[in-house]
Amino acid sequence: xxxxxxxxxxxxxxxxxxxxxxxxxxxxxxxxxxxxxxxxxxxxxxxxxxxxxxxxxxxxxxxxxxxxxxxxxxxxxxxxxxxxxxxxxxxxxxxxxxxxxxxxxxxxxxxxxxxxxxxxxxxxxxxxxxxxxxxxxxxxxxxxxxxxxxxxxxxxxxxxxxxxxxxxxxxxxxxxxxxxxxxxxxxxxxxxxxxxxxxxxxxxxxxxxxxxxxxxxxxxxxxxxxxxxx
Numbered sequence: 001x002x003x004x005x006x007x008x009x010x011x012x013x014x015x016x017x018x019x020x021x022x023x024x025x026x027x028x029x030x031x032x033x034x035x036x037x038x039x040x041x042x043x044x045x046x047x048x049x050x051x052x053x054x055x056x057x058x059x060x061x062x063x064x065x066x067x068x069x070x071x072x073x074x075x076x077x078x079x080x081x082x083x084x085x086x087x088x089x090x091x092x093x094x095x096x097x098x099x100x101x102x103x104x105x106x107x108x109x110x111x112x113x114x115x116x117x118x119x120x121x122x123x124x125x126x127x128x129x130x131x132x133x134x135x136x137x138x139x140x141x142x143x144x145x146x147x148x149x150x151x152x153x154x155x156x157x158x159x160x161x162x163x164x165x166x167x168x169x170x171x172x173x174x175x176x177x178x179x180x181x182x183x184x185x186x187x188x189x190x191x192x193x194x195x196x197x198x199x200x201x202x203x204x205x206x207x208x209x210x211x212x213x214x215x216x217x218x219x220x221x222x223x224x225x226x227x228x229x230x
Contacts, residue, residue, distance in 0.1 A: 010065070010069055012061070012065055013061070013062045013065030013066050013069065014062075016058045016059070016061040016062040016065065017058070017059070017062040019054070019058040020054075020055050020057075020058035020059040020062055023051045023052075023054035023055035023058060024051065024055045024101070024105065025051075026047065026051040026054075027047075027048045027049075027050075027051025027052045027054075027055060027105045028051075028105070030044045030045075030047040030048040030051060031044065031048050048105065048106075048107075049106060051105065052102055052105035052106045053102075055101065055102060055105060056098060056099075056102040059094075059098040059101070059102075060095070060098060062094075063090065063091060063094035063095060063098060064091070066090060066094070067087045067088075067090040067091045067094070068087070070083075070086055070087060070090055071083045071084065071086065071087040074086060085139055085142050085143070130188075130190070131174065133190040134173075134174040134175070134188050134189045134190050135173055135174060135189075137188075137189035137190040137192065137193040138171070138172060138173040138174055138175075138189040139173070140193060141171055141176070141189055141192065141193060142171060146197055147168055147197060147199075148168065148171075149168050149169065149170065149171060150167065150168065150169075151167070151168050151199065152165070152166070152167050152168075152199065152200040153165070153166070153167075153168060153178075153197055153198065153199055153200060154197070154198055154199075154200050155178075155187070155192060155195040155196070155197050156195060156196045156197075157191060157194060157195030157196065164178070164180065164185070164187070165180065165181075165200055166178040166179050166180035166181075166185065167179045169184070172189075173189075174188070174189060175187060175188060175189060176188075176189055176192045
């Protein structure tokens with residue numbers, strides 16, 4: 001039963017996408033002068049707004065379903081963390097387009113909103129530059145995978161105060177959790193990305209030579225003579 005439901009999920013997203021496209025066509029056609037004149041201005045406006053609302057609803061269902069399906073397909077191949085990043089990217093990109101198209105279908109001047117949003121985004125970007133740099137650095141670390149969770153690594157950077165060694169316990173969006181002999185440290189991803197990283201060198205295994213025949217070694221039992229000697 002679970003397999004049948006998993007197979008049906010993509011079809012739900014496809015059906016929702018088709019319905020969203022039909023709602024978009026209805027909303028656009030309802031604003032045409034010929035149809036507006038035949039239906040009446042009030043009726044055509046109601047149809048256009050209803051089409052915009054239906055488009056928003058079905059488009060959101062399609063984007064959420066597509067993001068979940070992409071995560072389910074990619075998670076066995078690239079890992080849970082990378083699949084989650086791709087899912088968030090699909091949700092963010094798809095949600096932005098859905099909102100902009102819905103506002104355009106509703107008759108809201110999208111150009112002015114985009115301009116105002118761009119100015120606001122620039123101001124927020126300047127104010128949260130450090131936080132955004134950590135977020136983008138975390139995405140780069142998750143995609144490039146210079147190390148993974150459970151790896152013993154060392155980081156060398158002047159911004160980190162020299163060299164730091166520990167075991168990676170978590171790679172978050174903003175911080176890297178590193179378990180060191182002095183305790184658990186949360187290192188900003190931007191500092192990790194700018195540092196020289198590498199595995200911790202394993203100690204060389206010493207091979208103990210045989211003590212037979214070496215100066216200062218304890219002679220074997222039997223007077224110090226090897227077995228079979230006269």
